[in-house]
Amino acid sequence: MSPQPDGIRGATIVGTGMYVPERVLTNADLERVVDTSDEWILERTGIRERRISAPEEASSDLAVIAARRALAMARVEADEVDQIVVATTTPDRYLPSCACTVQAKLGAKNAAAYDMFAACSGFIYGLGIARGAIGTGLAQTVLVIGVEQLSRIVDYTDRNTCVLFGDGAGAAVLRPCAPDQGILSVSIHSDGVLGDLLEIPAGGSLRPASIETVAERGHFIKMKGKELFKVAVRGMEESLRKALDRAGLAPTDLDLIVPHQANQRIIDATRERLGVPAERVIMNIDRYGNTSSASIPISLDELVRAGRLEPGTRVGFVAFGGGATWGATVSRWTMAAPLDGKPANAAVAALGGTR
Ligand SMILES: CC(C)(COP(=O)(O)OP(=O)(O)OC[C@H]1O[C@@H](n2cnc3c(N)ncnc32)[C@H](O)[C@@H]1OP(=O)(O)O)[C@@H](O)C(=O)NCCC(=O)NCCS
Numbered sequence: 020m021s022p023q024p025d026g027i028r029g030a031t032i033v034g035t036g037m038y039v040p041e042r043v044l045t046n047a048d049l050e051r052v053v054d055t056s057d058e059w060i061l062e063r064t065g066i067r068e069r070r071i072s073a074p075e076e077a078s079s080d081l082a083v084i085a086a087r088r089a090l091a092m093a094r095v096e097a098d099e100v101d102q103i104v105v106a107t108t109t110p111d112r113y114l115p116s117c118a119c120t121v122q123a124k125l126g127a128k129n130a131a132a133y134d135m136f137a138a139c140s141g142f143i144y145g146l147g148i149a150r151g152a153i154g155t156g157l158a159q160t161v162l163v164i165g166v167e168q169l170s171r172i173v174d175y176t177d178r179n180t181c182v183l184f185g186d187g188a189g190a191a192v193l194r195p196c197a198p199d200q201g202i203l204s205v206s207i208h209s210d211g212v213l214g215d216l217l218e219i220p221a222g223g224s225l226r227p228a229s230i231e232t233v234a235e236r237g238h239f240i241k242m243k244g245k246e247l248f249k250v251a252v253r254g255m256e257e258s259l260r261k262a263l264d265r266a267g268l269a270p271t272d273l274d275l276i277v278p279h280q281a282n283q284r285i286i287d288a289t290r291e292r293l294g295v296p297a298e299r300v301i302m303n304i305d306r307y308g309n310t311s312s313a314s315i316p317i318s319l320d321e322l323v324r325a326g327r328l329e330p331g332t333r334v335g336f337v338a339f340g341g342g343a344t345w346g347a348t349v350s351r352w353t354m355a356a357p358l359d360g361k362p363a364n365a366a367v368a369a370l371g372g373t374r
Contacts, residue, residue: 030153030161031201031353034093034192037320038084039070039185039307044170046182053178060182065283069185069308071170077111079120081188082166085316086125089162089190092323097125100192101158103132104148106141106312108341109168110134121164130162138217139279139340140207141165141312142189146336146348147205149193164190165312172219174239183282184240185308189316200353204265206258207346213250216243217341247343248285254345255279255289259337262347270295272333273349275322279338280304280314289337311340326356 045068046057060066072081082105090097103118103125110117118132137144142165149161169184193201221237222228232238255278263270270293278286283304290300301318310317315336322328330353337347 027154027198028156029196029198029201030150030193031196031350032191033194033354034089034091034095035190035316035320035323036085036088036090036092037187037189037317038081038088039187039317040072040076040081042071042073043068044071044185049182052175053181055178055182063282063284064183065302065304066182066308067305070187072168072186076168078107078109078166078168078188079111079117079124081168081186082117082121082164082190083124085166085188085190086121086162086164088320089192093192093194095160095192097127098129100125100127100130100160100162102149102152102161103127103130104135104145104161104163105132106135106137106145106163106165107167108136108138108141108311109166109171117166127162137209137312137340137344138342139281139309139311139314140338140342140344140346141340142315143205143336143338143346143348144207144344146191146193146202147207147346150202150205153193153195159194161193162190163193163316164188165314165316167311167313169240169309169311172238172240174236176236177239179244180240180242183309185310187307187310187313187317189313189320191316191319196353200351202348202350204262204349205346206261206265206348207344208254208258209342209344211342213343216247216250216343217241248282250343251281251285251339251345252288252292254339254343255285255337255347256292258345258347259293259335262335262349266349268333268349273335274299274332275327275334276300277315277318277322277334277336279340280307280318281309281339285339323354328352328354329356330354
């Protein structure tokens with residue numbers, strides 16, 4: 020069965036890249052900042068350390084490094100990119116978009132560029148857009164980036180949130196493929212009624228920046244962690260099951276699941292509900308914390324470069340985030356594992372390496 024309607028092409032990832040800043044912030048470092056402990060953070064979240072950007076680094080700088088690595092792996096030039104989707108909650112500025120800044124830095128002069136505001140689910144939403152654009156022929160080459168500098172919007176006096184988040188970027192280049200390959204299905208959802216579970220109260224049109232909003236620390240993340248935890252587990256299970264249904268697969272058919280890295284306990288609970296063995300579920304939250312939209316493409320790039328994905332590998336991505344937003348994709352991987360660090364790109368080879 021082809022998961023795509025007649026006349027719709029498939030879309031597949033032909034290159035990945037990631038970048039995390041050099042500075043490491045450990046749990047022990049945080050013990051000196053707020054009333055917390057390495058033991059509490061590790062037990063309640065699975066996090067040991069996270070990366071923090073240098074003051075002079077902007078989100079676009081992280082994004083550009085990840086994007087260049089993805090383009091190099093795909094052997095695609097920047098001017099071949101038709102669309103750049105940057106999933107972020109921490110753009111360099113609100114105007115212009117982070118994606119336009121990334122476009123300029125990459126020299127991707129033929130690309131349409133725009134930001135995707137879907138919090139931690141942003142990369143999944145971006146993959147959905149890329150698949151639609153490629154499937155309908157609107158684009159041949161789409162660059163999807165997840166980038167966050169959450170350290171810039173985290174309140175380091177609030178122990179409920181400051182231990183969770185980190186900075187980083189991940190990117191993927193997508194191109195056409197056969198309809199039964201690549202991204203087989205996408206399932207994305209949102210529920211604005213849950214909006215105040217994770218918010219930045221000030222700085223938008225509702226409460227523009229003022230001396231009062233700064234004094235109230237209104238430009239930082241506020242989170243209702245316990246409530247989020249429950250809806251996250253439900254949403255991740257629901258969306259992955261829907262994506263699997265659309266692809267005609269069961270949870271145990273997946274060789275690998277790459278979940279958004281919000282909390283090890285959220286991932287464990289989701290995995291148990293799906294009945295999938297732990298060794299199939301990717302976890303790197305101990306090293307990076309929650310990097311929001313960047314967490315899935317960072318994990319993905321690590322998997323690709325470690326040679327853990329082969330043509331035919333069935334892989335699920337699943338995320339939940341502020342908004343609330345949630346979603347999943349199911350893919351049949353098309354890229355061969357890297358030889359000497361350079362992946363042989365089956366999908367591009369099959370297309371003659373052309374646009
Ligand atoms: C935030 C989270 C780790 C808290 O874990 P939890 O088991 O739910 O903990 P609780 O909220 O019940 O807090 C338990 C206690 O630990 C305290 N606590 C919170 N953060 C702490 C910290 N860093 N160090 C020590 N204690 C802390 C709380 O104040 C509370 O104390 P109290 O009982 O005296 O009030 C968890 O709820 C979570 O991960 N939620 C989802 C977050 C998320 O995914 N956010 C991003 C959206 S994708």
